Amino acid sequence: MVMPARAAADDTDWRSFSxxxxxxxxxxxxxxxxGFTCTLGLIAGDPASHRLYGITAGxxxxxxxxxSPVVHFSEADSPDVARPLGTYIASRDTDGSTPTGNDELPLYTDAGVIAMQDGVRIASFKIAGVYPVRGVVGDRKDLPYGTEVCKYGMRTGETCGPITVASKYTITAEVRAIHGDSxxxxxxxxxxxxxxxxxxxxxxDDETGTTQFFWVAPVLKALKLQVCGCGAN
Incomplete structure (x- = not known):
């Protein structure tokens, strides 16, 4: 059973789940x-192979x-134990470079895909153990100026604010984030x-108080993955 990790009052250096x-x-x-720390954004699955993948920034x-290429995480019940999550199979940075893989991912993105090891314990597929994923938005017409959106990062928890720009490759929103929330x-x-x-x-962008996000739909489409998050967990 997962203990829901809702937005914290203070920023944290590490976030884990039971x-x-x-x-x-x-x-x-x-x-x-x-250590190089980031946030696991989503867990996705391959419907054909039933393998699970972690999605984060490239x-x-x-x-x-x-x-070591292995990505680690910890559980809230044993926070000092580094547990293997898996290794990157594909990634692309904002400059178009591919730290891992070849050209599996779209050219204009910032996404990394981690093949999760067999046996990794899943506390929840829901974002923060709280929000089931109903669908994926891939059309900027569905996100007009001012649409309220949120993110959940390992440093700042859940923060929300309006969209200022939704363009072909990116979305900019007045949503607070800091290093580690990538x-x-x-x-x-x-x-x-x-x-x-x-x-x-x-x-x-510290001057404007905005955070830039890259669309995740093209990443999922490129690797034929589906976001997990609608089950009992």
Whole structure:
């Protein structure tokens, strides 16, 4: 059973869930002298193979700088135990480079896809263990100026605000985020308690107080993945 991790009053350096991994948790690759941390945005599945994948930002893939390509997480019940999540199979940074993989992902994105190891415990497929995913928004016409959206990051928890621009490749919103929130899922809440997923947190503009997100729909389409989040967990 997952313990829902709702928005915290204060920023945190690490976020984990009881019983396993969930979207919104901290993920980390271990470098030579420090760790590289980001947020697991979503868990997606391949309907054909039934394999599970973690989705985050592409610039979070630090395989070239890490001691090991393995991405780790921890559980709330044993926060000091680094548990293997998996390894990146594809990633693309905002400059078009591919830290891992070839050209599986769209050219204009900031997305990383982690093949989850067999046996990884899932605390919840729901974002933050709270929000079931109903669908994926892929058309900017569905996100007019002022649409209220939220993200859930491992540093700042859930923060919400209006969309200022929805363009072909990115969405900009007045949603607070800081270093470590990269990879957070951007979502729109529905009246039934579910959410529609929109994008992945990429970078922050401190001067304007906005965060830029890249659309996640093209990433899922490219790898033929479906977002998990509607089951009992």
């Amino acid at each position: 019983g396993g991994i969930a979207p919104g948790a901290t993920i980390e690759q271990i470098g030579q002298d420090r 610039h979070c893939d630090r395989t070239g700088d890490a001691r 990879g957070s899922a951007l979502y729109r809440k529905n009246n039934d308690g579910t959410v529609d997923v929109i994008g992945l947190a990429s970078n922050v």
